[in-house]
Amino acid sequence: xxxxxxxxxxxxxxxxxxxxxxxxxxxxxxxxxxxxxxxxxxxxxxxxxxxxxxxxxxxxxxxxxxxxxxxxxxxxxxxxxxxxxxxxxxxxxxxxxxxxxxxxxxxxxxxxxxxxxxxxxxxxxxxxxxxxxxxxxxxxxxxxxxxxxxxxxxxxxxxxxxxxxxxxxxxxxxxxxxxxxxxxxxxxxxxxxxxxxxxxxxxxxxxxxxxxxxxxxxxxxxxxxxxxxxxxxxxxxxxxxxxxxxxxxxxxxxxxxxxxxxxxxxxxxxxxxxxxxxxxxxxxxxxxxxx
Numbered sequence: 001x002x003x004x005x006x007x008x009x010x011x012x013x014x015x016x017x018x019x020x021x022x023x024x025x026x027x028x029x030x031x032x033x034x035x036x037x038x039x040x041x042x043x044x045x046x047x048x049x050x051x052x053x054x055x056x057x058x059x060x061x062x063x064x065x066x067x068x069x070x071x072x073x074x075x076x077x078x079x080x081x082x083x084x085x086x087x088x089x090x091x092x093x094x095x096x097x098x099x100x101x102x103x104x105x106x107x108x109x110x111x112x113x114x115x116x117x118x119x120x121x122x123x124x125x126x127x128x129x130x131x132x133x134x135x136x137x138x139x140x141x142x143x144x145x146x147x148x149x150x151x152x153x154x155x156x157x158x159x160x161x162x163x164x165x166x167x168x169x170x171x172x173x174x175x176x177x178x179x180x181x182x183x184x185x186x187x188x189x190x191x192x193x194x195x196x197x198x199x200x201x202x203x204x205x206x207x208x209x210x211x212x213x214x215x216x217x218x219x220x221x222x223x224x225x226x227x228x229x230x231x232x233x234x235x236x237x238x239x240x241x242x243x244x245x246x247x248x249x250x251x252x253x254x255x256x257x258x259x260x261x262x263x264x265x266x267x268x269x270x271x272x273x274x275x276x277x278x279x280x281x282x283x284x285x286x287x288x289x290x291x
Contacts, residue, residue: 012098014053014091015051015053016053016091017037017056018031018034018055019057019103019104021035021036021037021055022038022055023113034055041053042101045098051098052097052100054091054094054102055101055102056104057074057104058079058081059081060081060082060083072213072216073218075107075213077112078110078112078113079106080105081105129155130156130168131154131155132156132159132160157173160173181208182206182248184247185207186268187271188251188255188265189207190272191267192247192254193247195227195228196211196247196250198227199216199227202215207246208246208247210245211246218238221238228250232254233263234257234263236250236253240253
């Protein structure tokens with residue numbers, strides 16, 4: 001900073017780093033380095049120099065975050081994932097406000113970030129749109145009633161819930177209840193659901209419930225992958241849980257990894273048959289197996 005700024009009165013300098021430098025994070029060393037950069041920018045701005053600092057959360061599918069985290073884990077930490085268009089919009093805004101500091105992608109409604117909450121909530125992205133159907137969340141650019149461009153977080157839901165008058169039930173959508181709960185559809189999904197329920201200590205998880213939104217962590221994901229691998233005789237990597245965090249997705253992944261076609265379904269049917277046996281029948285079966 002000392003080398004760049006002197007003698008360049010028209011220059012505007014924009015520094016960018018991780019939001020961990022402002023709110024902390026799991027990687028303390030990484031957070032400390034970014035905190036030092038943010039402080040250097042703040043000191044320069046306080047001295048009247050045109051230095052702004054952007055503290056970003058995490059990117060969708062690019063950079064260091066690619067393949068290393070999920071939107072569910074980010075939201076559990078109170079962070080909103082960003083795409084490149086949203087990032088460019090913030091950079092443009094910061095360049096027009098020299099000397100400013102930005103926390104980009106911070107969910108100020110998260111309990112951990114109460115100290116950063118604004119008097120009037122003005123997050124960069126506000127989830128105001130829901131679309132019935134599959135797919136992933138996206139950030140889209142739409143004009144408001146005055147024709148001004150704005151960013152909208154679009155969330156897919158299985159179905160749009162309706163109130164008694166037939167209008168979209170916004171309260172239920174905000175609460176995450178779209179009325180689209182899917183029960184396990186076959187024996188294999190029921191067996192996967194049973195293990196997911198045991199790992200998370202929950203009852204009757206839906207086939208389309210997100211493992212991480214239901215309370216899962218990276219440690220529990222490792223445990224779940226190990227349990228499923230042992231039960232269905234496949235080698236399921238922990239990363240598969242991050243890529244396929246629902247019971248439907250995990251069951252499909254297990255079938256894709258089975259050594260023989262139909263193995264996963266055969267194991268599920270056998271487990272169901274064993275559960276349906278009486279104690280005497282199970283004992284007789286064990287006796288025949290050991291004979």
